[in-house]
Structure formats: structure tokens, C-alpha cells
Amino acid sequence: MKSLRGIGKGLGVGLATAVGATFLALAACTGGGAPEGSAEKAAGPVPVTLWYHTGRPAERDTITRQVAAFNARQHDFRAALTLIPEGAYGAQVQAAALAGDLPDLLELDGPMLASYAWAGRLRPLDGLLPDAATADLIPSLEVQGTWQGRRYGAGTFDSGLGLFADRAALAAAGIDLPADPAHAWDAARFRQVLGALAAHDPDGQVLDLKLNQRGEWLTYAFYPLLVSAGGDLIDRRTLKAAGTLDGPASVRALTELQGWIAGGRVDPDLDDAAFTSGRVALAWAGHWEYPRCKAALGERLAVLPLPDLGTGSRTAQGSWQWAVTKDARAPEGAARFLAFLLEPDQVLAMAQANGAPPGTRAATARSPLYGPGGPLRLFAEQLGTVSVPRPATPAYPAITAAFQRAVSDIAAGADVREALSRAAADIDRDVAASRYPVPGAPR
Amino acid sequence: MSAGPRSEARAGLWMTLPAAVGLAAFVGVPFALAFALALTDLRLGSPLAPRFVGAANFLGVLADPVFLRALLNNALFAAVVVPVQTGLALALALALDRPLAGMPLFRALFFLPVIFPFVVVAVVWELILAPGPGGPLNALLTLATLGGWQAADFLRDTRLALPSLMLLSVWQGVGFQMVILLAGLQGIPRSLYEAARVDGAGPLARFRHVTLPGLRNTLIFVVTVTAILAFRLFDQVRILTQGGPRDATTTVMYEAVSAAFDRNRVAEGSAMTVVFFVIVLALTAAGRRAVRHAGGR
Numbered sequence: 001m002k003s004l005r006g007i008g009k010g011l012g013v014g015l016a017t018a019v020g021a022t023f024l025a026l027a028a029c030t031g032g033g034a035p036e037g038s039a040e041k042a043a044g045p046v047p048v049t050l051w052y053h054t055g056r057p058a059e060r061d062t063i064t065r066q067v068a069a070f071n072a073r074q075h076d077f078r079a080a081l082t083l084i085p086e087g088a089y090g091a092q093v094q095a096a097a098l099a100g101d102l103p104d105l106l107e108l109d110g111p112m113l114a115s116y117a118w119a120g121r122l123r124p125l126d127g128l129l130p131d132a133a134t135a136d137l138i139p140s141l142e143v144q145g146t147w148q149g150r151r152y153g154a155g156t157f158d159s160g161l162g163l164f165a166d167r168a169a170l171a172a173a174g175i176d177l178p179a180d181p182a183h184a185w186d187a188a189r190f191r192q193v194l195g196a197l198a199a200h201d202p203d204g205q206v207l208d209l210k211l212n213q214r215g216e217w218l219t220y221a222f223y224p225l226l227v228s229a230g231g232d233l234i235d236r237r238t239l240k241a242a243g244t245l246d247g248p249a250s251v252r253a254l255t256e257l258q259g260w261i262a263g264g265r266v267d268p269d270l271d272d273a274a275f276t277s278g279r280v281a282l283a284w285a286g287h288w289e290y291p292r293c294k295a296a297l298g299e300r301l302a303v304l305p306l307p308d309l310g311t312g313s314r315t316a317q318g319s320w321q322w323a324v325t326k327d328a329r330a331p332e333g334a335a336r337f338l339a340f341l342l343e344p345d346q347v348l349a350m351a352q353a354n355g356a357p358p359g360t361r362a363a364t365a366r367s368p369l370y371g372p373g374g375p376l377r378l379f380a381e382q383l384g385t386v387s388v389p390r391p392a393t394p395a396y397p398a399i400t401a402a403f404q405r406a407v408s409d410i411a412a413g414a415d416v417r418e419a420l421s422r423a424a425a426d427i428d429r430d431v432a433a434s435r436y437p438v439p440g441a442p443r
Numbered sequence: 444m445s446a447g448p449r450s451e452a453r454a455g456l457w458m459t460l461p462a463a464v465g466l467a468a469f470v471g472v473p474f475a476l477a478f479a480l481a482l483t484d485l486r487l488g489s490p491l492a493p494r495f496v497g498a499a500n501f502l503g504v505l506a507d508p509v510f511l512r513a514l515l516n517n518a519l520f521a522a523v524v525v526p527v528q529t530g531l532a533l534a535l536a537l538a539l540d541r542p543l544a545g546m547p548l549f550r551a552l553f554f555l556p557v558i559f560p561f562v563v564v565a566v567v568w569e570l571i572l573a574p575g576p577g578g579p580l581n582a583l584l585t586l587a588t589l590g591g592w593q594a595a596d597f598l599r600d601t602r603l604a605l606p607s608l609m610l611l612s613v614w615q616g617v618g619f620q621m622v623i624l625l626a627g628l629q630g631i632p633r634s635l636y637e638a639a640r641v642d643g644a645g646p647l648a649r650f651r652h653v654t655l656p657g658l659r660n661t662l663i664f665v666v667t668v669t670a671i672l673a674f675r676l677f678d679q680v681r682i683l684t685q686g687g688p689r690d691a692t693t694t695v696m697y698e699a700v701s702a703a704f705d706r707n708r709v710a711e712g713s714a715m716t717v718v719f720f721v722i723v724l725a726l727t728a729a730g731r732r733a734v735r736h737a738g739g740r
Binding site: 091094097115116118119120121214268270397398401405408409411412413414422429430433434435 | 484486487488489490491503508573574575596599601685686687688689690701704705706707708
């Protein structure tokens with residue numbers, strides 16, 4: 001009897017895993033939705049619900065302060081913030097969307113915008129958000145917030161990606177720093193640099209690609225290489241991946257990447273400290289690594305453009321952004337709050353809290369990090385010039401899943417062409433099966 | 444009028460009703476739904492109405508090399524884990540089936556990993572399996588081979604990743620089987636052992652002719668459950684390897700979940716689970732039949 005109960009428990013755990021998603025969806029159906037309804041009563045401000053990912057503590061404090069400031073400044077609307085853990089954010093939104101229970105104002109990850117917009121969950125911002133509020137947005141955010149010619153999202157910050165370098169180690173190996181993106185190292189020079197650094201390194205591992213991180217990082221970090229070589233994730237006009245993702249240029253880009261790894265130049269970085277502890281002299285890194293690296297290296301830290309594989313150095317862009325949902329009960333309130341967040345002071349406050357490139361030109365000019373002469377000025381200059389957006393199509397979840405898998409396989413030694421062909425076929429199958437709209441004309 | 448065999452049968456039917464409703468609600472309906480969904484092109488979050496696509500999802504899944512690799516990995520995993528885990532559990536149960544002081548403590552210790560949430564187990568094992576000479580398992584193997592072991596990156600090596608998952612799965616799961624086998628052992632009458640001893644049977648003969656037959660049904664149960672759990676392999680893969688490197692550790696459950704929830708292809712994920720259900724059902728039925736032929740119940 002005792003043993004039987006044990007068995008029941010074991011199976012119960014299994015069942016729970018299997019149907020967990022169902023319960024999640026059910027829970028989303030029954031919970032929530034209660035506080036609305038009283039909005040119609042004339043007295044008191046109209047509630048506006050908003051969801052934000054739980055970022056760093058400083059980011060959380062800032063958004064909380066911004067909500068309080070907004071509520072104190074005007075009395076038509078009352079913003080109410082819900083923080084949602086980053087790891088479960090997508091699933092939570094998915095479940096809430098199915099239950100028709102999305103907030104008025106939703107934060108979402110930039111490349112997912114097309115997917116949400118296609119699913120009919122978002123409301124175009126044209127006419128809702130005053131043009132003045134978005135007039136000063138940096139060009140990369142302009143692109144990120146738009147799908148099929150309509151603005152659905154507005155971000156208050158973007159992101160930056162480059163090579164962080166240890167000046168001292170480079171100097172010891174006799175390597176000069178490239179001055180600006182136009183003079184980024186080319187493929188051959190980059191290989192030389194790795195070789196020269198390796199000669200001065202006990203284990204020969206001199207580059208950190210943050211391969212300890214999985215998921216979206218792999219796409220974010222390495223699709224700029226494809227574009228730099230002349231390839232891409234998909235043909236941005238036909239949405240077809242075959243012939244582009246597994247075309248010669250893309251194959252060349254990832255063969256280059258595989259060469260660095262297979263040549264023993266890349267630190268697996270399992271402790272997430274390869275660069276900060278001085279084991280490697282170069283790190284493929286996003287802006288969010290800057291505070292940690294600056295603290296560790298001080299004046300020795302240099303921020304460089306990614307290598308140029310043929311058509312010039314390219315970098316990534318895109319970050320969290322705000323969108324008003326289709327089911328919003330207070331879309332005007334949501335837009336009003338968003339306009340508030342886009343004011344220069346608020347943009348700057350958030351950028352200072354999370355260290356990201358500010359979303360407007362005015363805030364960028366005032367930013368100590370990204371303003372003229374700032375240590376991360378390069379990132380601000382790259383955005384909208386040599387940064388490439390991830391494809392704005394509802395197929396993006398499938399594209400990034402397939403590409404991530406291909407990059408992991410290639411890093412593990414798989415045949416590059418084969419891995420990319422498989423990813424391309426997978427993406428094309430998805431696009432064909434899902435009846436996504438294909439943009440008629442190239443932008 | 445009263446208490447005839449017919450009304451007894453009717454009462455029996457009534458009594459099975461709660462269990463039957465539970466089975467239908469939690470097994471029957473989801474399976475029927477999965478099968479129905481697999482015939483459509485339903486996508487999570489798609490604004491378009493799903494269309495009937497017939498067997499396209501099944502054909503696509505069966506032609507997908509990754510899915511076939513996942514099936515192979517599941518088969519390999521079960522082929523190694525089921526005998527090893529059952530054997531180890533039996534050995535542990537025999538070793539712990541002694542009226543010694545402190546035995547409950549040992550039983551509890553061996554059972555402990557079963558209670559740990561898998562996330563904790565994964566974090567611990569990720570550290571144990573850390574690459575480079577500094578990783579505990581690498582260091583141990585180097586010591587054991589007197590320096591002959593080349594430090595490996597267990598979870599990112601195409602040949603070592605699946606065996607690593609097998610190792611930690613056995614470690615985590617063995618306590619559960621051990622407890623069931625212990626209960627089975629304690630159900631064998633002591634008088635049988637005494638009789639065997641009087642007849643001059645040694646420890647090995649007693650094990651073969653008293654313990655094993657006495658444990659027969661318990662063992663069948665343990666093997667079946669271990670096999671089903673092995674086929675359901677998911678948590679380890681999701682947390683530690685995400686199916687990599689190069690699909691070396693992907694499993695059917697992992698593929699199904701990532702198709703449905705990472706790539707929003709609910710129909711494809713459903714097709715995978717249906718195919719998988721049929722395979723596991725066939726294997727279980729075949730196993731049952733083999734046992735019955737060999738004279739079991």
C-alpha cells in the first residue's frame with residue numbers, strides 16, 4: 001500500500017509536467033479581469049494596467065518611480081504596474097492573450113512585435129500616441145516599432161553589441177585598435193589578432209563569445225555576422241530562408257565563427273567571467289556587460305566594432321518596447337503613459353538605470369555613456385547606421401529557434417552548410433504552413 | 444429480487460464511475476484532443492482559423508530527421524537506464540534490507556535525490572560535470588585513471604552528453620525503485636528463506652530461487668514504470684542541454700514541447716505526442732505479452 005502511494009505520486013508528478021501548460025491556461029482564464037468595470041464611474045481616475053519585465057533592481061525602481069510620478073502628475077488615469085519574471089514573460093503573455101486578459105500597455109521584446117501584431121493583439125499607435133512623442137526616436141527604434149507600415153510599438157531604449165577588448169593585452173601582443181566601424185578588423189585580420197593574442201596566452205583561448213548563454217543571445221550576437229558577410233536569416237522580401245540562410249555568404253560567416261572555436265581560440269566561459277577575470281583579451285558583448293567589465297578593467301577597457309566579414313562591420317539592435325493591446329480598456333491612458341515615458345528626462349532615467357542606449361536623440365546627447373565622447377558612443381553611432389534589425393515577421397519565433405539550433409550545432413562542430421540548410425528548410429516549412437503575409441515591396 | 448449477480452455487476456459499474464470519469468477527463472480527452480489537433484494546422488497565437496490538413500503533420504514528423512534522432516535517443520536512454528537503474532535499485536534494496544541500527548537513515552539518504560526538485564539536481568550536476576580539469580567528475584576520473592583521463596566537457600560533447608544525462612537520471616531515480624523493491628523484499632515470507640537454508644541453499648541459490656521469484660511482480664512493475672519514465676525524459680534535457688550538442692540529447696518529449704511552445708506549432712507537437720503514445724503503448728503491450736508468455740500475471 002505504501003509503495004502504491006509512492007507510485008501514485010510519481011505518476012502525478014509526470015502528469016503535472018505534461019498538463020502544466022493546460023492548467024496555466026485555465027488559471028489565466030479564471031484569474032484576473034476583476035479590477036476593471038468600475039472604470040465607468042465618473043469619479044476617480046481611469047485605471048491603466050501595464051506589464052513590465054522584472055529587469056535589474058535599478059530598472060524596477062525606475063519604472064516604479066515613473067508610475068508614481070505619472071499618477072501624481074495627472075488625475076485622469078491611474079497606472080498600475082505588474083512586474084513579470086523575464087523567463088516566463090512570453091508564456092505569460094501567450095496565456096493572457098488566449099484568455100483575453102492582456103493589460104492595457106504591454107512591454108514586449110522587440111523582435112516579437114510582428115508576431116504579436118499579426119496575431120491581432122496590438123493596436124496601431126498612429127493616432128493614439130501624439131506624433132510629437134515619437135518624433136525624436138532614434139532610427140533603430142523607428143524600425144523596430146513598425147510592422148507593415150504601421151507603428152505598433154515604441155521603445156525608450158535600444159541595445160548595443162560590440163567587441164570589448166583589453167588594451168593592455170592587445171598592446172602586449174602588438175595589436176593596434178581599429179579607430180571606428182569603418183575600420184573594423186576584417187576576417188583575415190581578426191584571425192591574425194586571435195593568433196597573436198593566443199601566442200601570449202597560456203591556454204590559447206583569447207575570445208569570449210558567451211557560448212555559456214543560450215537562447216536569444218545566439219541569434220542576437222551572430223546574425224550581424226551573416227549580414228556583414230552579405231547573407232541574412234531570411235530574404236527580407238520573400239521571407240524565404242532557403243538560398244539566403246544557407247547561401248554562400250551565410251555559410252562563409254558561420255564557417256569563420258566555427259574556425260575560431262575549432263581553432264581553440266574561444267573560451268567556453270562557463271563561469272561567465274572569462275573576460276572580467278582576464279582569461280581572454282576579447283569579448284563579444286552587449287552594452288549590459290559594460291558596468292561589470294568597466295569595474296574589472298578600468299581604463300584598459302576598449303569598445304570596438306565587430307569584425308567585418310566583407311560588406312562592413314554590422315551589429316545588432318533591438319530591445320524591450322511598449323505596445324498598446326487590442327483589448328485595452330483604456331488605450332488613451334496607455335498612450336498617455338507611454339508618451340510620458342518618452343519624455344527626455346524619463347528616457348534618460350531609464351537608460352541610466354539599465355545602462356542601455358537611450359531611445360531618443362535628445363536623451364542620447366545628454367547621456368554620459370552614449371553622448372559625444374562617452375565610452376559607449378560607438379554603440380549610439382552604430383544604431384540606425386550599421387545595426388541590423390532582426391527580421392520583422394511573425395515567423396521570427398521560428399526563425400530564431402532554427403538559427404539558435406544551427407549556431408549551437410555549428411559551435412559543436414557540425415557541418416555548417418548542412419546545419420544552415422536544415423534551419424532554412426525548417427523556417428520555410430513554418431512560413432508555408434502558417435500563411436504569414438509576405439511584404440509586397442522591399443523597404 | 445435483491446443482490447443477484449446482475450445487480451452486483453451494476454453496482455460494480457457504478458463504483459468504477461469516479462475512476463472512469465477521471466481517466467476520461469485526464470487521459471482520454473487530452474489524447475483525443477491531441478489527435479484532433481494533429482490533423483489541423485493550428486498555431487499558437489495565430490489569428491487564422493485552423494484548417495484540416497489530414498495526415499500532413501504525421502508525415503512531416505515521421506520524415507523529420509530530428510524527430511527520428513529523438514526517438515533513437517529515447518530508445519538508447521531506455522535501453523541503458525532501465526536495466527542499470529533496476530539492477531542498481533535491486534542491489535541497494537538487498538543491501539539495505541537488513542535489520543541493522545541506522546538503516547532507516549541510509550534508506551532515507553538513498554531516497555533523498557527523488558525528493559529534490561529537478562532544477563536543484565540539474566544545478567548540482569552541472570557543477571559536477573563542469574568541464575576542464577577542475578570539474579569534480581573530471582578530477583575524479585583523472586585520479587581514478589592515474590592521470591590517464593583527458594578532461595572532457597560532458598554536456599557539450601556529442602558522445603558524452605547522453606551518457607551524462609543517463610548517469611544523473613539513474614542517480615536521481617534509483618531511490619524510488621529501491622523503495623518499491625524494499626517493500627517487495629519485505630513481503631517475501633522469512634519462512635521461505637529459512638526453509639531454503641535448511642535445504643542447504645547458499646546465498647546465491649536463495650537469491651535466485653527465493654528472492655527473485657518473490658519479487659517477480661514488483662520487478663515487472665518497476666521495469667515498466669522505469670521504462671515509461673525513461674521515455675518521458677524531458678526535464679534533464681530542457682534544463683541542461685536543450686537537446687544539443689547536435690541533437691545528441693534531444694528526446695521526443697523535448698521536441699514536442701519545443702515545437703508546440705517555442706515554435707508555436709501546436710499541431711506538429713500534438714502529432715509527435717500521438718506517434719510517441721502509439722510507440723510506447725506498443726512497447727508496453729509487447730512487454731506485457733512477453734511476460735505473460737513467460738508465465739507471469
